[in-house]
Amino acid sequence: MTEQHQEWNSQLAFIMAMIGSAIGLGNIWRYPYVLYSNGGGAFLLPYFISIVCMAVPYLFLEYAAGYNFKTSLPNMFRRVQSKFEVVGWFISLAPFLILTYYIVIIAWDFIYFFLSFYHGWGSNPNLFFTETLLHSTSSISGLGDIILPILGSLIVLWLIIWFISHKDLNDGIGKYSKVLIPSLMIIMAVVVLIAVTLPGASIGYSALFNPKWYSICDPHIWLVAAGQIIFSLSLGWGVVSTYASYLPKGTSLVKNGIVVTIANCGFEFFTAIGVFSILGYMSFVQDVPLRYLVTEGTGLIFVAFPSIFNEMGVLSYIIGPLFFICVLFAGITTTLSLLEPITLGISNKFLIERKKVTTALCVIGFLISIIFATGLGNTLLTIFDNFLSNFIVIFGIILECLILGWLYNIDKLLDIVNTNAPFKLGKWWNFLIKFIIPIVFFAMWADGIIKLIADGSTVAIAVEALITIIMIIVPVILTRKPPAPRNSK
Ligand code: PFF
Numbered sequence: 001m002t003e004q005h006q007e008w009n010s011q012l013a014f015i016m017a018m019i020g021s022a023i024g025l026g027n028i029w030r031y032p033y034v035l036y037s038n039g040g041g042a043f044l045l046p047y048f049i050s051i052v053c054m055a056v057p058y059l060f061l062e063y064a065a066g067y068n069f070k071t072s073l074p075n076m077f078r079r080v081q082s083k084f085e086v087v088g089w090f091i092s093l094a095p096f097l098i099l100t101y102y103i104v105i106i107a108w109d110f111i112y113f114f115l116s117f118y119h120g121w122g123s124n125p126n127l128f129f130t131e132t133l134l135h136s137t138s139s140i141s142g143l144g145d146i147i148l149p150i151l152g153s154l155i156v157l158w159l160i161i162w163f164i165s166h167k168d169l170n171d172g173i174g175k176y177s178k179v180l181i182p183s184l185m186i187i188m189a190v191v192v193l194i195a196v197t198l199p200g201a202s203i204g205y206s207a208l209f210n211p212k213w214y215s216i217c218d219p220h221i222w223l224v225a226a227g228q229i230i231f232s233l234s235l236g237w238g239v240v241s242t243y244a245s246y247l248p249k250g251t252s253l254v255k256n257g258i259v260v261t262i263a264n265c266g267f268e269f270f271t272a273i274g275v276f277s278i279l280g281y282m283s284f285v286q287d288v289p290l291r292y293l294v295t296e297g298t299g300l301i302f303v304a305f306p307s308i309f310n311e312m313g314v315l316s317y318i319i320g321p322l323f324f325i326c327v328l329f330a331g332i333t334t335t336l337s338l339l340e341p342i343t344l345g346i347s348n349k350f351l352i353e354r355k356k357v358t359t360a361l362c363v364i365g366f367l368i369s370i371i372f373a374t375g376l377g378n379t380l381l382t383i384f385d386n387f388l389s390n391f392i393v394i395f396g397i398i399l400e401c402l403i404l405g406w407l408y409n410i411d412k413l414l415d416i417v418n419t420n421a422p423f424k425l426g427k428w429w430n431f432l433i434k435f436i437i438p439i440v441f442f443a444m445w446a447d448g449i450i451k452l453i454a455d456g457s458t459v460a461i462a463v464e465a466l467i468t469i470i471m472i473i474v475p476v477i478l479t480r481k482p483p484a485p486r487n488s489k
Contacts, residue, residue: 005070005071005245005246005348006168006169006170006246007169007246007247007248008169008170008174008246008247008248009170009174010174011251011256012178013169013170013173013174013175013177013178014174014243014244014246014247014251014256015256015259015260015263016174016177016178016181016182017173017174017177017243017333017336017337018234018240018243018256018260019177019181019260019263019264019267019333020173020177020180020181020333020334020336020337021234021239021240021243021333021334021336021337022232022233022234022260022263022264022334023181023184023263023264023267023268023330023333023334024102024234024330024331024333024334025102025105025327025330025331025334026228026231026232026268027232027264027267027268027271027330028268028271028275028301028326028327028330029296029297029298029300029301030228030231030232030296030297031228031232031268031269031271031272032208032268032271032272032275032276032296032300033294033295033296033297033300034224034228034296035047035208035272036207036208036276036294037294038215038221038224038225039211039212039213039215039216039221040207040208040209040210040211040212041208041209041210041211042211042212042213042215042216043215043216043221043225045216046216046221046222046224046225046226047225047228047229049222049225050222050225050226050228050229050230051229051261051265053432053436054226054229054230054432054436054437054440055226055229055230055233055235055261056257056258056261057425057429057432057433057437058230058235058236058397058401058433058437059233059235059240059257059260059261060253060254060257060417060425060429061400061401061404061405061413061433062235062236062240062241062244062400063240063241063244063247063253063256063257063417064244064253064413064414064416064417065241065244065404065413066240066241066242066243066244066245066246066247067244067245067247067251067253067416068412068413068416069245070245071245071344071348072088072092072242072245072341072344072345072348072349073088073089073091073092073238073241073242073341073344073345074086074088074089074092074345074348074349074478074479075088075345075348075349076088076241076245077403080403080404080407080408081403081407084403084407085479086475086476086479087396087399087400087403087475088238088345089345089474089475089478089479090396090399090471090475091236091237091238091341091396091399091400092238092242092341092342092344092345093342093470093471093474093475094237094238094388094392094393094396094471095237095238095239095337095338095339095341095342096338096339096341096342096361096365097368097384097388097467097470097471098237098338098384098385098388098389098393099335099338099339099365100365100368100369100372100384101369101372101380101381101384101385102331102334102335102338103154103157103158103161103331103335103365103369104150104154104369104372104373104377104381105298105331105381106157106327106328106331106332106335107150107153107154107157107373108133108134108150108153108298108302109301109324109327109328109331110153110156110157110324110328111133111149111150111153112301112302112306112324113321113324113325113328115306116306116309116316116317116320116321116323116324117317117320117321119306119309119310119316119320121306123310125302125303125306125307125310126303126307128306129298129302129303129306130378133147133149133150134147134150134375134377134378135147135374135375136375136377136378136379137375137376137379138376138379138457138459139375139376140376140459141375142374142375142376142377142379143371143374143375143376144374144375145374145375145376146370146373146374147373147374147375147377150373150377151370151373154366154369154370154373155366157332157335158362158365158366158369160332161332161335161336161339161362162358162359162362164176164332164336165336165339165340165343165358165362166354166355166358166359166362168354169246172336173336173337173340176333176336177333177336180329180332180333181329181333183329184326184329184330184333185267187322187325187326187329188267188270188271188274188326189270190322191274191319191322191323191326192270192271192273192274192277194315194318194319195273195274195275195277195278195281195319196273196274196277198277198278198280198281198312198315199281199284199285200280200281200282200283200284200285201277201278201280201281202277202280203280203283203284203290204275204276204277204278204279204280204281204283204290205273205276205277205280207276207280207290208272208273208276220447223440223443223444223447226440226444227444229265230397231389232264232265232268233260233261233264234334234337235397236393236394236396236397236400237338237341237393237396238341238396239337239338239340239341242340242341242344243337243340245344250420251420252419252420252421252422253416253417253419253420253421254417254418254420254421254422254423254425255420255421255422275300278305278308278319279293279294279304279308281308281312282304282307282308282311285311286311298378301327305320305323306320339358339361339362339365342361343357343358343361345478346361346478349478349481349483349484350481350483350484351483351484351486352484379459380463383459383460383463383464384463384467386451386452386460387452387460387463387464387467388467390445390448390449390451390452391445391448391449391452392467392471394441394444394445394448395445397437397441398438398441398442398445401433401434401437401438401441402438404433405430405433405434405438406434410430410433410434411430414427414429414430417429452464
């Protein structure tokens with residue numbers, strides 16, 4: 001077998017897959033809270049500045065790298081200098097590990113989708129979520145308690161991911177993204193339209209945008225803005241350069257990048273209005289100040305929203321299932337992208353068919369994700385997430401900027417970005433990639449380390465040490481293994 005690199009059969013397939021990766025939990029459960037709790041309307045200033053000065057330039061870097069090398073991340077870094085192949089494996093492995101718990105959250109959502117038809121979470125959604133569903137404990141003995149509904153839901157989701165991913169690029173990710181993303185946008189539009197007409201909705205969205213201008217003097221808020229947009233656009237995890245490596249010649253990277261950015265940011269802005277309208281409704285009917293209701297993450301989706309649906313009457317049987325299906329679609333398209341960097345890395349280096357690689361990875365991924373379907377799952381998930389997204393991924397981004405910015409030919413990448421572009425980027429782009437972006441990420445990294453140390457329980461330290469060992473050993477093994485011999489034609 002020879003190395004064959006697939007190509008998207010249309011711009012639309014690429015754009016939908018990219019939007020599919022970008023729109024995920026970060027847009028639905030993270031952005032509204034981040035916006036509200038970091039200055040409301042005033043947060044939009046650091047947010048837009050981060051989009052223009054950090055996220056979009058970095059997005060172009062990943063596009064240009066993928067498009068230029070047209071191969072997997074490990075191969076790409078090896079071509080820069082052979083000793084950097086290991087960095088490519090490191091960056092590709094992180095999203096795979098993240099996938100093993102990200103999919104568990106989608107599995108919870110899948111269960112809630114069914115529960116939402118009859119308010120199966122009962123009158124105390126908090127108790128239901130933490131105890132009845134998750135059997136949540138921080139004791140190691142929780143590992144022996146496998147939660148069957150979660151396991152069942154995980155099996156279904158892994159089968160879906162396998163079914164889509166094992167197919168060729170266009171028959172799998174391309175085709176399903178073209179269906180799931182427009183459906184997600186339509187359903188979310190319906191949810192938001194219902195939400196803004198609820199009594200008290202304006203209490204929510206006006207509080208969301210009420211600007212607290214003094215907050216922009218806090219440097220931490222600027223880091224939060226940069227972190228949010230980088231996460232939301234799926235930057236730094238090797239996904240973007242992998243998807244861009246499938247682009248055919250003659251593509252305008254700038255145009256594509258702008259479409260994806262506008263779609264992602266427009267979606268999160270719009271969703272935030274919906275989420276806060278629903279919270280505003282609750283504040284109105286229960287006469288509770290909004291600030292006591294605002295939350296993020298699992299607390300928002302699996303506790304606050306079910307409590308609100310309990311109050312809403314008949315309408316909740318429509319808006320509830322629609323909301324959980326949005327999270328499901330957003331989650332599935334994101335998980336597909338998390339599997340792709342390592343799939344391409346392995347099939348390119350060892351010349352193994354995509355089908356076999358995805359099948360093996362889905363089995364391994366499923367086995368790992370079982371630990372998150374136990375009583376200790378929620379605790380482990382939080383530790384994995386804090387460590388991987390605050391520490392490992394940001395470290396990868398810094399390495400990528402340094403290697404591509406300093407050790408490869410950054411002018412060549414600039415030329416690639418500017419090919420077929422509706423407007424040209426100047427040398428300032430090089431400056432952002434070489435200096436500004438790594439410095440900001442370094443600050444974020446340091447900030448993340450402080451947070452990690454602050455909540456360093458024994459279990460957390462042990463799990464973090466284990467992840468670190470895996471993140472070193474697996475890339476080293478994959479780098480050392482000789483590539484499969486290439487057929488010469
Ligand atoms: N953009 C995704 C979200 O907002 O949930 C998270 C994510 C997915 C980050 C894929 C990075 C990535 F490679």
